[in-house]
Amino acid sequence: MALQTHSQETEKETAAIIDVHEHQEGPLLPILHDVQERFGYVPGNALLQIADRLNLSRAEVHGAMSFYHDFRKEPAGRHVLKVCRAEACQSMGGEKLADDIQRGLGIRWHETTPDGKVTLEPVYCLGLCSCAPAAMMDGNLYGRLDDDAVLKLVEEVK
Amino acid sequence: MGAVLYVPCDAAALAVGADRVAETLAEELHSRNVDAQIVRNGSRGMHWLEPLVEVETEQGRIAYGPVKPSDVAGLLDAGLLDGGDHTLCHGLTGEMPYLKRQTRLTFSRCGITDPLSLEHYEKHHGFLGLKRALEMTPAQIVQDVTDSGLRGRGGAGFPTGIKWNTVLKTPGEQKYIVCNADEGDSGTFSDRMILEGDPFVLIEGMTIAGIATGATKGYIYTRSEYPHAVAIMRDAIKIARDAGILGSSVMGSAHAFDMEVRVGAGAYICGEETSLLNSLEGKRGVVRAKPPLPAIEGLFGCPTVVNNVMSLASVPIIMDRGPRFYRDYGVGHSHGTIPIQLTGNIRNSGLFETAFGLTLNELIYDIGGGTLSGRPVKAVQVGGPLGAYFPPSLFDTIFDYEAFTARKGMIGHAGIVVFDDTTDMLRQARFAMEFCAIESCGKCTPCRIGSVRGVEVLDRIAKGDQPEQQVELLTDLCDTMKMGSLCALGGFVPYPVMSSVTHFPQDFHVKPLTDAAE
Numbered sequence: 001m002a003l004q005t006h007s008q009e010t011e012k013e014t015a016a017i018i019d020v021h022e023h024q025e026g027p028l029l030p031i032l033h034d035v036q037e038r039f040g041y042v043p044g045n046a047l048l049q050i051a052d053r054l055n056l057s058r059a060e061v062h063g064a065m066s067f068y069h070d071f072r073k074e075p076a077g078r079h080v081l082k083v084c085r086a087e088a089c090q091s092m093g094g095e096k097l098a099d100d101i102q103r104g105l106g107i108r109w110h111e112t113t114p115d116g117k118v119t120l121e122p123v124y125c126l127g128l129c130s131c132a133p134a135a136m137m138d139g140n141l142y143g144r145l146d147d148d149a150v151l152k153l154v155e156e157v158k
Numbered sequence: 159m160g161a162v163l164y165v166p167c168d169a170a171a172l173a174v175g176a177d178r179v180a181e182t183l184a185e186e187l188h189s190r191n192v193d194a195q196i197v198r199n200g201s202r203g204m205h206w207l208e209p210l211v212e213v214e215t216e217q218g219r220i221a222y223g224p225v226k227p228s229d230v231a232g233l234l235d236a237g238l239l240d241g242g243d244h245t246l247c248h249g250l251t252g253e254m255p256y257l258k259r260q261t262r263l264t265f266s267r268c269g270i271t272d273p274l275s276l277e278h279y280e281k282h283h284g285f286l287g288l289k290r291a292l293e294m295t296p297a298q299i300v301q302d303v304t305d306s307g308l309r310g311r312g313g314a315g316f317p318t319g320i321k322w323n324t325v326l327k328t329p330g331e332q333k334y335i336v337c338n339a340d341e342g343d344s345g346t347f348s349d350r351m352i353l354e355g356d357p358f359v360l361i362e363g364m365t366i367a368g369i370a371t372g373a374t375k376g377y378i379y380t381r382s383e384y385p386h387a388v389a390i391m392r393d394a395i396k397i398a399r400d401a402g403i404l405g406s407s408v409m410g411s412a413h414a415f416d417m418e419v420r421v422g423a424g425a426y427i428c429g430e431e432t433s434l435l436n437s438l439e440g441k442r443g444v445v446r447a448k449p450p451l452p453a454i455e456g457l458f459g460c461p462t463v464v465n466n467v468m469s470l471a472s473v474p475i476i477m478d479r480g481p482r483f484y485r486d487y488g489v490g491h492s493h494g495t496i497p498i499q500l501t502g503n504i505r506n507s508g509l510f511e512t513a514f515g516l517t518l519n520e521l522i523y524d525i526g527g528g529t530l531s532g533r534p535v536k537a538v539q540v541g542g543p544l545g546a547y548f549p550p551s552l553f554d555t556i557f558d559y560e561a562f563t564a565r566k567g568m569i570g571h572a573g574i575v576v577f578d579d580t581t582d583m584l585r586q587a588r589f590a591m592e593f594c595a596i597e598s599c600g601k602c603t604p605c606r607i608g609s610v611r612g613v614e615v616l617d618r619i620a621k622g623d624q625p626e627q628q629v630e631l632l633t634d635l636c637d638t639m640k641m642g643s644l645c646a647l648g649g650f651v652p653y654p655v656m657s658s659v660t661h662f663p664q665d666f667h668v669k670p671l672t673d674a675a676e
Binding site for chain 1: 169170172173174205206208341342343344345346347350381382383384385386420421422423424425426437438439440441442443444458499500501502503507508509530539543573575576577578581585586589593596597599
C-alpha cells in the first residue's frame with residue numbers, strides 16, 4: 001500500500017478530535033469513530049498520532065482498531081450499503097436478496113464498485129427484524145425490501 | 159386547539175417510510191390551512207402496521223396503518239383529524255387486540271409519548287420510582303429489586319438484585335453502572351425501542367441503580383448499527399442533565415449520578431459483558447475470564463453493575479409500584495413481564511410485552527397470526543443466533559426461563575424468528591457456525607477453531623460426503639465447544655446447530671439421532 005500523505009490539515013483535525021476526547025475514560029473508540037466520521041477511514045498517520053497522544057503503542061491502537069468491523073484502513077466508496085445477513089432477514093429471503101444485490105452491483109462483500117460509488121458490507125442485524133429484509137445506506141434505514149427496491153436505492157444516489 | 163397527530167420516529171417505522179409520511183402530512187396540513195401538531199412518538203410495537211399514524215380524539219387515540227405518503231391526502235379527505243373512517247383505520251389504538259392482550263409494564267409509555275418530552279414522561283408516571291428510591295437507603299432499594307424477582311433480561315437470567323447487592327457490598331471509591339445496549343441478536347429490537355421510544359425510563363433505571371449501589375457514573379454501550387437510538391439517547395441525557403435529574407445532585411438530593419452513551423464498532427461479541435467492558439476501556443473486545451466477576455472487578459477494575467436495557471428499564475416501575483406488584487406477574491421462577499419480539503416470517507410482527515407463561519403456539523399463531531408467506535411454519539429460533547431451533551412439535555413450550563432450558567433451548571433476549579417450510583436447516587446450522595467464526599473474539603480455541611471446523615464439516619454433509627460419520631464428528635465438536643468455550647458465543651452456538659440436526663435430520667441426510675444434543 002502506498003504511503004498515505006498526512007497533510008498538516010489532517011494532522012490538525014485529528015489533533016482537534018483527540019483534544020475533545022482525551023480526558024474521557026477509555027477515549028480510544030470515541031476518537032477512532034470521530035476520525036473515521038471525518039475522513040471516511042482511519043489514516044495510518046492518524047493512528048500514529050492517536051497512539052502518541054494516548055501514550056499507547058502503535059500495536060495497541062492497531063490491535064484495537066483492527067478488532068472491530070467498522071473501522072477502515074482505506075476510504076470506502078461514496079456510499080456504504082449495509083445489507084443484513086442475519087436470521088430474521090434470512091427467513092424473509094435475505095440470502096437471495098444479498099446474492100442478487102451482489103450480482104446487480106457486480107461486487108462481493110467488502111468491495112467497492114469500480115466507479116467508487118458504493119461499498120457493500122454485510123451487517124449482522126439492524127434491529128429491523130420485524131420488517132425484514134432490511135438494509136442501511138449511509139445511516140438511512142430500509143425495511144421490507146425486495147431486489148428492485150435495493151437496486152433503485154443505489155441508482156438514486158450519486 | 160388544533161388536532162394532535164402521531165407519526166413514530168422508531169427505526170422500524172423510519173425503515174418503512176415514516177419520515178416521508180410525516181413530511182407529506184405536514185405539507186398537506188399546511189396547504190389545507192389546518193392547525194395541527196405532529197408528534198414524533200416511539201413505536202407501539204405493531205410493526206406490521208408501520209408507519210402507524212394516530213390522531214387524538216375525545217374517545218382516545220385512533221390508529222391508521224400502514225400509511226404510505228400517497229395515502230395521506232385520502233386520509234385527510236376521510237376526516238383523519240376527527241378519527242374518520244377509512245380502510246386503513248383500526249379504531250381506538252388501545253382497543254386493538256394485539257395491544258389489549260399485552261401487559262405493558264416496561265413499555266407502558268413506549269409509543270404513547272414524545273420520547274424527548276420530559277413533560278410527557280412525568281405525566282405518564284415518570285420519575286415516581288426514582289423519587290421513591292431517593293427516600294430509601296441503598297440496601298432497601300436492593301431489597302426491593304431482589305424481592306421483585308427481576309432476572310437479567312439480556313439472556314442469562316441472573317437475579318438483578320443479587321448482582322446489585324454484590325456491588326453495594328464491595329468497597330470502592332468509584333463504581334459504575336454499565337447498561338448493555340449492545341443488542342446484536344437477530345430477532346431482537348426491544349432495547350432499541352426503549353432507547354428510541356422512552357429513553358428517560360432507562361435514565362431513571364440507571365440512576366436508581368447508581369443510588370442503590372453507590373455508583374456515580376453510568377455508561378450506555380450500544381451499537382453503531384443503531385444511529386437513531388444513539389442520537390435520541392444522547393439528547394435525552396442532555397435534557398435530563400439540564401433539568402437537574404442527572405448531575406452532582408440528582409433531583410436536588412445528596413446523590414450524584416451522570417451518564418454517557420458509548421458506541422461499539424460492529425463486533426457482536428461486545429454484547430458479552432466482559433468483552434463489553436474491555437471495549438469501553440478502549441481495548442480489543444476480547445472476553446475476560448471470570449472470576450473476577452464484573453460486580454467486584456469490572457470497568458477499569460472497579461465494582462460494576464452490568465445490566466441489560468430491559469432489566470434497567472424495568473426498575474422504575476418496580477420502585478414505583480413495589481416489588482409485589484411486579485413479582486405477581488409470571489410463572490415459576492420467571493417473575494414479571496417479558497417483551498417478546500415476533501420477527502422474521504410472521505404476519506403480526508412486532509413487540510408483545512406479556513407476563514411469562516404463554517406457549518409458543520399462542521405466540522406464533524394466536525398473536526403472531528402464523529407466517530407472512532402463508533406457508534406452514536417449519537421452525538422458530540428463540541433467543542438469537544445462539545438459540546435453539548424448535549420444530550412445531552415443541553410449540554407447547556411455555557415462555558419461561560426454566561421451561562426453555564429443559565428443552566435444550568433458551569429465551570435469551572426474547573426474540574422469536576419464524577421460518578417457513580422452504581427453509582433448509584442445514585444452511586441455518588452452517589450459518590450459526592459461520593457467524594461464530596466471523597464474530598469470535600479469538601481468545602479461546604474451541605470457539606475460534608471449532609467454528610471454522612464446524613463450517614467445514616457441515617459443508618461436507620451438504621455435499622453428501624459420509625453424512626452419518628460427519629454428524630458424529632459434528633456432535634463431538636459441539637460437545638467440545640459447549641464444554642470448553644470461555645463465553646456464551648462458542649458455548650451456545652452448538653444449540654442452533656444440534657437442535658437443527660436433532661429435530662430436522664432429513665435436512666442433514668441422516669436418520670434421526672437419539673438425544674444427540676447431549
